[in-house]
Amino acid sequence: MGIEDSLPAGVGLASIEAVLDLARKHSQWPVTMGLACCSIEMMAAGTPRFDMARFGLEVFRASPRHADLMIVSGRLSHKMAPIVRRVYDSMPEPKWVISMGACASTGGMFNNYAVVQGCDHVVPVDVYLPGCPPRPEALINAIMVLREQIGKEPVGAHRIEVARKAEEAALAATPTHLMKGLLA
Secondary structure, eight states: OOOOHHOOOTTOOOOOHHHHHHHHTTTTOOEEOOOOOOOHHHHTSSTTTTTTTTOOOOOOEEEEEOOSSSEEEOBBBTTTHHHHHHHHHSSSOOOOOESSSHHHHHTOOOTTTTTSSSSGGGGGOOOESSSSSOOOOHHHHHHHHHHHHHHHHHOOOOHHHHHHHHHHHHHHHOOOOGGGOOOO
């Protein structure tokens, strides 16, 4: 017999961390970051046919100070990379990134001097969305996957420690230009 049995009807118990997790999980505000053809599919996801509004994502914020989710959609050129990083740094914590499309994730078919071979060289990516271009349904699914990840993240000082360890691991990893694959 616990305290739950002695409470009147309509009273619920939860930890502050559980309430904060629920609020963070269901309240992403995306920033406008359409770079190429994938941004057309990102815009289509906001139309009534696909209806991202049912998830609370209908308004793409024009200011990074009012957003916590960056959807990098399309190829990222070296000229645009510092701007994407500045927008990311302007976003308040906690913040998340979805890499939308083959070009944003790996450089796609553009293996040349002008295109960054994956936006994870510029900003930390939480969810990779494959496709050329990915359908709006796939973007909505990627947002659902991100929400599941957000619900499992710790809150407060624990989150800062986890982020610090992830950044240290990323810096200690072998750079991709040194990876030779199975044929080397």
